[in-house]
Amino acid sequence: MYEIACPHCGPRAQTEFTYERTVDAVVDPAADAHTAMQALFTRANPMGLDEEIWRHTYGCRAWMVLTRHRVTHVIEAVKAIGPEALA
């Protein structure tokens, strides 16, 4: 059960979050078909750090990018993404 430092809410239990996909798997709606399918269907899947998109679904509902280690599960960084918010 990770503790994820939500950029908006502070440290919260993983139960409140959902994993979406890795950053490299985001399909740009404007991309050509081949590029889009490459992004959708291939993963580096490293045995180390990767950048992942998670959502604080049962908290503030905002999206964020976690830099997380796939073996140690250490979360090295969390970055907010989404529309500009009022601080």
Added chain:
Amino acid sequence: MKTPYSAFSLLRGALNGQKHWQPAWRDPEPRSSYDVIIIGGGGHGLATAYYLAKVHGITNVAVLEKSWIGGGNTGRNTTLVRSNYRLPQLHNLFEFGLKLWHGMSDELNYNVMFSPRGAMFLGHNDGDMIKLAERGDAMRCDGIDAELLSPKQIAKLEPLLDLSRGARFPIDGALIQWRAGTARHDAVAWGYARAADALGVDIIQKCEVTGFVRDGNRITGVETTRGRILGGRTGICVAGHSGQVAGLAGLKLPIESQTLQALVTEGVKPMVQSVVMSQSLHCYISQSDKGGIVMGGDPDNWPSYARRGQPTVVEGAIAQAVSIMPALSRLRMLRTWSGVTDMSFDGAPIIGPTPIDGLYLNGGWCYGGFKATPASGWTYAHTLATGKAHELNAPFSLERFMTGATIDETAVGPMPNHR
């Protein structure tokens, strides 16, 4: 020549302190080259080696295992064996395997304790029952056994299920495959290893592949912690770590690794006869020969290579299990463990060539690889021996993701965490 296993020989051993048994497999030094190199000494890799030797007469084969054989997902699953899939590509492959399971102990002269005790999916409403009938009808039309059970029939087989109408997920019926069941997972690896070794296959443990030997777009061998080993054809067979090993060859796969947890309770006298699964819920329950209730649920649906799960995921699966079988409540969870699964992007395996010559892939088994062990080994051996797909693994190509010919049993699309 190894002493064949038999009751007689065991009795003989009773008099000599069982001193007449030889090691089940040799511990050879790797040779400099082989006709076929199989990376991964799990059940699938060992079965592949066995069928290469047995069916195709190719015995100059090395199985390279980074740790100890059968120590990955072969030794970490919940031992279910079944072929009750809806989609024909899947049920045809798994059914071919199920037939091999039925003769496996004799074939290998190693009792893998395959026990066809029946595997059922419970239905909890009319919608579930239609879906189960559809699956059963699809199987039956392709010659695979499947039978719908009424609640009364279920009660006879599994009296401890909550068959009351007031249950949160009342049980309206089930689809059972009687020829399905469970097996002793370790024995499958050991049995294939012993049989393959007897045919001349080198099983090399503590030999980790650290890179590939490459000649243009062709793989000609592997670098390992025990030196360079050349091979005519090289087959990756490391489900759970496919992404990592394929990555050594520069390949990116339609696979994400996830942790799948399982658990076993303390042993009790027989209380669950068959394998119980559910169409609406995500838990599965069976009882081992030692009496422990073996169960699991959904994977931890985010990427991980750690064999370390998240407790609330297991708690969720247990809640489902206790809700359908309340008598489980006072049993105690004895042990939990985790495996790393190759979650492919349509939920189906990948068996076939890669874009790199001489390099083949067998992976993407998601949480269902154990039951496929013989079918996977058979078809992969065919592919490694001939360079071509067997008709059963032809649909399971790596290209299918880019062409769109995906085999999506649960129909949730490319994101494994939605599966």
Added chain:
Amino acid sequence: MSGPARAPSGDETIPFTFDGTAYRARPGDTLAAALLANGVGLVARSFKYHRPRGIMSAGIEEPNALVTVGTGGRTEPNTRATDVFVYPGLVAKSQNRWPSLSFDVAAIFGLAAPALGAGFYYKTFFGPAKHWMRYEGFIRRAAGLGDAPTEADPDNFSQVAGFCDVLVVGSGPAGLKAALEAAEAGNRVFLVEQDAVPGGSLLRDPDSGLDPAAMIQRIEALGGKVLLRTTASGYWDHNFLTLTQRLVEPGAVPTNGFAQRLWHVRAGRVVLATGLIERPVPFAGNDLPGVMLSQAVRSYIRRWGVVPGQRVVIATNNDDAYLTAAAIIEAGAQVVALLDARASGPAAPAGVTVYHDARPAGATGRKHGLRKVTAVIGGSEQSFDADLLAMSGGFVPVSHLHMQAGGKLVWDEAAQAFIPGETPQVCETIGSAISPPPAPAVAPAGKAKKSFVDFQNDVSLADIDLAWQEGYRSVEHLKRYTTLGMATDQGKTSNMVALARLAEKQGVTVPQAGLTTFRPPFTPVTMGLLAGAGARNAGAHVRRIPLHALHEAHDPIWQPLGYWFRPRAYPVNGENLAQAALREAQTVRTVAGLSDVSTLGKFEVSGPDAAKLLELVCATTVGKLATGRGRYTFMLREDGFVFDDGTVWRLAEDRYLLTSSTGGADRMAGHLSYVRQVLRPDLKCSVVNVQEHYAGIALAGPRARSILAALTGAEPPRHMGYAPGTLAGTPVHVLAASYSGERAFEIHVEASHAEQVWQAIEDATRAEGGAPYGLEAMELLRIEKGHVVVGGEVDGRSTPHDLGLGGMLGKAGGFVGAAGLTRPALSAAGRNNFVGLVSLDGPIPEGGMLITRAGTSPQGHVTAAARRILEGGAIALALLQDGHKRHGEELTVSSPTRGEKARVRVTSPHFYDPAGERYRD
């Protein structure tokens, strides 16, 4: 042991039974202490050979003394007698024996033991799988331990979150000091102790300088939380721990309805003061009742006043057992011999004969204790008459939690033990667990076959040797081949003994031989506790629709749909489901009906860029929609397959309402959020989930328009039009959408005001001869109309073209899924297409396979089956290979699982008013 091991004091006030015999215990007794006090030494049978077993330890590591405690739904099999405190009325039974504990028929397995060594079952029982099942049935009945309860559990289990700065596990001297120190420094402290009283080793070896009760009081006064009878059972990522707390003892009736509590704790820092477990000594007969761990003997004497033997042999390789000798002498019993494997040791208490270079080699027993102990002293054998053997093979640090946390172990050569080393988490181990006393390696004496290592699973030194001989040489292979460490004690007493033997075989040191990993839980955890409140509802609360109570008054047949429950039909006059649904559907076709559609996914999208967002999410053209108009739409996954459908309405210049399927509503909410926030954070729009804000009422039928006009006092919008209105004094949205094929409206109203609106519509509809209709009638209507449904024809594997929706795709592209749709297999021949089926004979089995003739593989399947609502005659919807081109072809629908069959003709799926004339006024 011969006779009671504790003289009565008058405190024996707690009645309990064991195997039907009534006994009495003192307050604070564990069941093990009480049984020993009452002279009961034989309490269990082993797993494989059904050997008689007694009580070996005084703690949670107990491998032998497993009993079943409690009755009915509170029955707890496999309870360690050392880990249950006796309460009035406790019912305990021995297990894994027949017909009785003292005469167990299955003990015959012990005679066959020479043939039944490690892994014997892999070498025999060949033949067809069915044959194996026959042998297996016998094995299964002999295996297992206790009987599972057959009744539901009457108790609740709580799961609760906990947060602390410092979590201390273990209330022995080190833990108490650490917890108090942390509390005094102002930290939020949790102190966890698995025993019912604090103190740990102080209960056995008191220290006048440390008063556990006083220290606990101080910790609590500083705001610390002390949890007794609580085990830290799992140590997970990010300093998250699971603690299992017994609110009452196993089998006891809880006072507040809750039997146990599971703590989910996030700790800033974890301090593990988990102490040591004593290591047994392998020798022939070391599993007999009357062979105990040395510290356990001391505990029974000092803590419970129970003297488990009168003539005691002590076998040790360390100094600690000398303290046991002293305790035995204090208690007035005799130490017959102290066998010290070392060449020298400390001074022994008066009256104790110490033998050096001495190891036990064998023991013989009586029912409740030993008869004789044989030892190898120097080079020769010597026998002692003794009723108890207290053994100490050294100590094993309790490093389970440390390892679960990902910590490393380091080898302590002097103690022949692994001690906690580095850990990746904020965690430290303190106390005896990192400083076990010296205890040198000792080669075992006596017959290997009878020298048990894993007592519960009957694994002997000989089994380890056989596994080695057969090539099962990694420690994991050894464990799996012999079942060592797989019993309910999880190898707490066996692991190190086995590793030592393996190292000896390999000719390497113990750390070179390997180490198995410890996984959660530390001790077994009740399944009901892990299920928590979810045991009752599978963790899935029923979701109630706003008008639940109102429908309930009509006594409908309810239908689960995801977590929702919706009215399926409203039978009257004893109708069954099919009759009611047909009547309701006919009413809609001929008059009018109303139905609850509140569970539809609903999203309000507002702002200047609202249309841009919708054009991205919807695969159909949305942008040109005029205010006050709506249209059907569907959405694609990124891989090009249809995943949901619904309608989109322009409520105002910059405000839209998007509806989607009930089952997909949560998924759609996530998808919309992803598209808006991750893909297009630049858009000026707001997406708000209003699924539960609005209750939805569908009004359909030829008279729907006039009914609605009368209720709202305004002309309702034409087909696919939108208008705000007022109904029963309540503001409503009126959407002229038809799912049934009739002129129809969806009326959406704020859920908290829905009752009066429904009631008004129902009254008006009934006045016209109409009636409410449920999901089943809705299904009949939509099948006849040929509308696809998500979860039916929209099966997650269909393209828009497959479903006959290709013509509606937005021509400009740019929507999610447009790229995926270009993949060749999505437009290749042989795809399953949406078609209709008309029966040429009887009813069509839903879910049945479409085949050309018997024995051929299916070419499609029936997704939904019904009858024509007014005319009768079986019809169905199906997905069929190349079905668009096969209209007119005759096929068979086959359902072998139900023994049903029908001949059908392939048609268009639109059976009813294909031109859509009935929508229009």
Added chain:
Amino acid sequence: MILPGNATVTEPTSITALPAAPLHALEIWANPAKVAARVQKALGFALPAMNHSAANAAITLLRFEPTVWLAEGDVSVLADTLGDDGALTAIGGGIVRFRIAGPGWRELLLEGGVFDTSAAALPVGATAATVIDHVGVRLHVESDDACIAYVPSSYAQSLHHFWDEALSLIGA
């Protein structure tokens, strides 16, 4: 088997469903600082920061999301301040409000939860969205003695039942 704690609970903890209230989602998608200034001028108080609340006699604003506020009360003044930078959407029909009052409310909300409800983590005036017994719940601390829980209507009855059962554990 638990030693008596230092917190003795004498008054009961209670759970009360409150009548439906006008609730709106206020989302700001552009020029947040400018909108904030306009809102402050109109309402007399600043838009609350994440996980905080602010109120006047007519309206309470509760912030659970980076760009969305829950507005409880009369939003007519607010509507005029948004221009093209944000929007209001009514959501009150889908939410049931519970007042959980009494000395044990913080402890009760730990049952089936994952969020630290201690006064240090959740002071008076604070808001938090979390999950309790699988249900997404939004909390607003009214006073030391009471908290308002905003629960999706469909789950309200189930969660109420869950809390009722757990009450017997409070102080345990």
